[in-house]
Amino acid sequence: MFRSFTLLVCLTLVTFQALAQEVINNQSIITLVRAKVARDLILDKIKASASRFNMSTNGLIELKQAAVPDQIVDAMMLASSPLPTLRNQDIIDLYAGGVSRDIITKKIQYSETSFNLSTDDIIALKTAKVPDQLVKVMMVPKRAQQQSMNPNLIAGALPPHPETLPVPARIRFGEPGIYYEEYKTPKPQYVQFEPTTTNQTKTGSVGESVANQYTGGITGTTSRVGLANKSANMVIEDNRPVFYLVFSGVNRKDMNNVAESVFDGVASPNDFVLIRAKVSGRGREVVIGRESAYTSESGFSAGAVPFRFKKISNTLYKVYFEQDVAAGEYAFLYNKGSEFTSSLKIYDFSLRNNTK
Structure with a gap:
């Protein structure tokens, strides 16, 4: 009996060794x-x-x-x-x-x-x-x-975005919103952003919370808003994109009362910030505020990207950049702290080019 058991063990070990090898x-x-x-x-x-x-x-x-x-x-x-x-x-x-x-x-x-x-x-x-x-x-x-x-980096050079394209008439755009100037088509096309509304706000990471508690609130915590997926549905291939912001011409609300209908209340691109989102395994997130024992800041974002704009009319502005913009995930965010208690309206896009 013992001899049979020993033989069975040996055969099992040989089998496992064969599988391992x-x-x-x-x-x-x-x-x-x-x-x-x-x-x-x-x-x-x-x-x-x-x-x-x-x-x-x-x-x-x-x-x-x-x-x-x-x-x-x-x-x-x-x-x-x-x-x-x-x-x-x-x-x-x-x-x-x-x-x-x-x-x-x-x-x-x-x-x-x-x-x-x-x-x-x-x-x-x-x-x-x-x-x-x-x-x-x-x-x-x-x-x-x-x-x-960086999945947003692409091979090969992109043609430069022309600086001499004629400014389109306001009627070309239709409803208020943000439009990207697609320049690689035979005639320029203006592609409207679909907004993403989110109220999934997170305050502080575990490390931040521990440090904040240990220092009596001196280090502070950041507030972040999360976006689903690692990339936006709106994909732009451009080293130096051009956007047009179209605002409502009538019945503008008081700035302090603007919530869902963003473009019925804002007055200029100064009311927006362009932010670069951080990509993680869980999707994308942007910082929308920071609070400590001594300060409370909202309406700002880590990763803000400076842009220039030109007023075309009371309801139309051209937004452009003086330098190439790095490939990555971005979003235009309505930059008014008093609105962060309600849902946020974000205009997100993936920027693909050769600039890291």
Whole structure:
């Protein structure tokens, strides 16, 4: 009996040791995918196992043909170091093989590169139908790495926002609001912001609260408002954007009574602040006030971005910048402290460009 038990224990240990020593490869992943094993389980398997993946051009094309999801391919590339050096022909073959632009971009990001981008080479890439966006990443391969740290950074230069565009008539905009001047279309288009109303205000972090209590309220706490998602629905690609603020022309309310109908009460862009939101795993947040034992400030924001404006008429203002604005998450906030007791109306947008 004891001998049988000992044999069973030995066999179990051998089995566990064999499992622990398993080295997974491309075929292992393809087999798991074809067996319809859950994606999260495959990702955990990649993280927990020794691996010897083939992340060459042919290896990636084989994974694509086997319908391995991009998220799993990305994890396989991250688990493989170093990756083979990339050259022009690799990009041509990867794209012709149906590998997604996202995976090709990440492949450039994770690899050493030796691209040739002379005039003839760019024409050859164009002839092979490699998308311009990928060629731009090839021109500045480290830009892909920057993009991984800041998703708002994009590869390639953006055309400058023209300073000579004619000022549109007030009637062009219609209802009051904030409009972005889209300049990359044949004729300028004016895209209206959809406001986000929120009253999800948070006061102080755990660290702030402890420090504030320890110092008798001297250090103070900050009030923050949270925004859902890590990025706004409104996406702008511009290094130096131009906005138009359109106000109501009649029945303006007293400034102290403005709440929901913001544009029926404000008088100029001076009543707004442009803020850069902080992005975290839980979404975005902006600071709207600070309070300590000696001071109480509201109607301001950490991360405020200065802007200039020009009055076109009593109800129309042009807002512009004298320097490039860094890529990131932003919002126009009605900057009146007395209104922070009611819901906040925020005009948020994602600014994507080449400026960090």
